[in-house]
Amino acid sequence: MNSISEHIRILLSGEVFFLLLTLGSFLLGVFLYKRTKIPLLQPLLVSMIIIIPFLKITGIEYQVFYEKTRLLSFMLGPSVVALGYVLYEQIEYIRGNVISILTSVFVGSLVGILSVVLIAKLFGADRLLTASLAPKSVTTPIAMNLAENTGGVPSLAAVFVVICGLFGGLVGPLILRRIGVKSSIAKGLALGSASHALGTVKAMEMGVLEGAISGLAIGIMGVMTALLIPFVERFF
Amino acid sequence: MIKGTFFILLFYLLGEIISLLLNGFIPGSVIGMVLLFLSLLFKIVRPEWLRKTATVITRNMAIFFVPAAVGLVAYVELLSNSLVTIFSAIIISTILTIIVVGLVQQALENKIGAKKK
Numbered sequence: 393m394n395s396i397s398e399h400i401r402i403l404l405s406g407e408v409f410f411l412l413l414t415l416g417s418f419l420l421g422v423f424l425y426k427r428t429k430i431p432l433l434q435p436l437l438v439s440m441i442i443i444i445p446f447l448k449i450t451g452i453e454y455q456v457f458y459e460k461t462r463l464l465s466f467m468l469g470p471s472v473v474a475l476g477y478v479l480y481e482q483i484e485y486i487r488g489n490v491i492s493i494l495t496s497v498f499v500g501s502l503v504g505i506l507s508v509v510l511i512a513k514l515f516g517a518d519r520l521l522t523a524s525l526a527p528k529s530v531t532t533p534i535a536m537n538l539a540e541n542t543g544g545v546p547s548l549a550a551v552f553v554v555i556c557g558l559f560g561g562l563v564g565p566l567i568l569r570r571i572g573v574k575s576s577i578a579k580g581l582a583l584g585s586a587s588h589a590l591g592t593v594k595a596m597e598m599g600v601l602e603g604a605i606s607g608l609a610i611g612i613m614g615v616m617t618a619l620l621i622p623f624v625e626r627f628f
Numbered sequence: 629m630i631k632g633t634f635f636i637l638l639f640y641l642l643g644e645i646i647s648l649l650l651n652g653f654i655p656g657s658v659i660g661m662v663l664l665f666l667s668l669l670f671k672i673v674r675p676e677w678l679r680k681t682a683t684v685i686t687r688n689m690a691i692f693f694v695p696a697a698v699g700l701v702a703y704v705e706l707l708s709n710s711l712v713t714i715f716s717a718i719i720i721s722t723i724l725t726i727i728v729v730g731l732v733q734q735a736l737e738n739k740i741g742a743k744k745k
Contacts, residue, residue: 418691439694444701454701461695468696470633471689472657473640476664477682480675492736500729508721515713521706525717529725532693537655547699548707552718560722567723573730575737582730586722609729611661618658 405452410460417442431558431590436532436550468533472614475531479611485604489577496578497609500585501616504529505624513627522628524548527617528556531588534614542625553588560587561594576601584609632681635673639664 403409421438424430447457458465486493505526512522523544527535532553539549564583573579576599583591584606592610596603643660647653667673700707707714 414694415691418694434690436690436693436697440697440700443694443698447698447701454699457698458695464692465695467685467692469640469657469660470636471685471692472655473636473643473660473664474678474682474685476639476661477668477675477678478686479661479665480668483669488740489737492733492740495736496729496732499732500725503728504721504725507724508717511717511720512713515710515716517710517713517717521710521713525714528718528721531689533689534655534658536693536696537657541652541655545699545703546696548703550693550697551700551707552714555714556718556722559719560726563723564726567726568730571727571731573734575734577737578730578733581733582726585729586725611665615658615662618654622653 405456405460407460407463410457411463413443413446414439414461414464431561434554434558434590437554440551468536472531472533472537475611475614479608482604482608485577485601486608493577493581493605493608494612496581497585497612498616500582501529501613501620504586505617505620509624509627519543519628520545521548523625525552526621526624526628528552529560529586529588530614530617531610534618538618538621542621542628554590557587557590561590564591564594565598577605580605581609585613588613629681629684632678635678636660636664636681636685639667 417439418435420442421433421435424438425433425435443457446452447454508525508528509522512525517525520543523542524539526542526544527538527549530538530553532550535549535553536546540546560583564587568579568582573582579598580595580602583595583602585591587594588610592603592606595606639660640657642663643658644656646659647656664673664678668675668678
């Protein structure tokens with residue numbers, strides 16, 4: 393009569409348990425971030441710090457975890473599509489500046505990709521690492537998708553995106569002041585293009601216009617980077 | 629919510645089909661995003677159909693990355709072996725991106741402003 397322990401074993405390896413584990417770790421991350429305001433305590437990072445050791449200790453294979461939490465990963469695609477609506481909501485902020493905005497984000501995207509690929513190559517990075525680094529400035533779901541398309545690793549790309557966002561959010565306002573950028577649109581655009589949502593958090597602290605433009609920059613940067621990476625890919 | 633979900637999935641599917649025709653050159657989700665944006669702009673789709681669903685999904689986006697991000701577990705060695713590369717590349721490139729976008733945008737705005745005067 394080992395039916396009870398058998399049932400428990402089945403429950404602990406099912407969808408409900410793994411979804412609870414994921415949502416729970418994430419909620420803890422949200423709680424910690426709100427409480428401490430430490431920028432490094434991103435809910436995504438906290439979840440990784442909890443779940444990765446958990447899988448190691450229990451000996452549960454990553455593949456199993458991934459399969460059981462499919463419900464969440466599936467939403468990555470639709471959430472990128474939904475950004476199209478967010479982009480539309482910000483349209484009124486860019487009237488009269490469409491061409492300048494598209495131009496500067498295009499140049500920024502080009503410089504961002506080329507520089508990260510060049511530096512990685514100088515240090516002798518292989519294709520896997522370079523392809524995971526290249527989309528570092530775009531929002532996580534797009535970056536993961538782009539990395540996967542070009543021979544990189546989605547999870548590495550996700551981590552690089554977070555590092556890039558944290559760093560840009562931290563030093564961005566300082567750099568902009570140093571180089572004498574005073575235009576609100578330019579400030580928001582620079583933060584959103586370089587550091588996606590984490591840059592936008594900083595931009596929102598600067599002002600409503602900066603924040604809205606920064607949110608817009610996330611979307612444009614995603615599209616520009618998706619368009620540019622296939623051309624740079626041969627150098628990976 | 630159902631209407632919003634329907635349209636988001638519809639544009640996702642359209643994006644995936646176009647991506648397939650383009651040999652995966654651009655991810656289907658990104659194409660879907662652009663199509664949705666354009667359809668809203670040209671009033672093919674009404675914003676109020678999407679507002680609720682799109683807001684809920686995008687506000688809580690980060691949770692959807694967790695399963696893939698945990699996949700890092702297989703690359704811990706690669707990460708620790710390439711820390712210098714990773715940090716140099718990200719830090720320098722991020723600084724450059726901020727400077728370039730900020731300066732180019734400001735320069736273009738000033739140019740337009742000067743013309744108007």
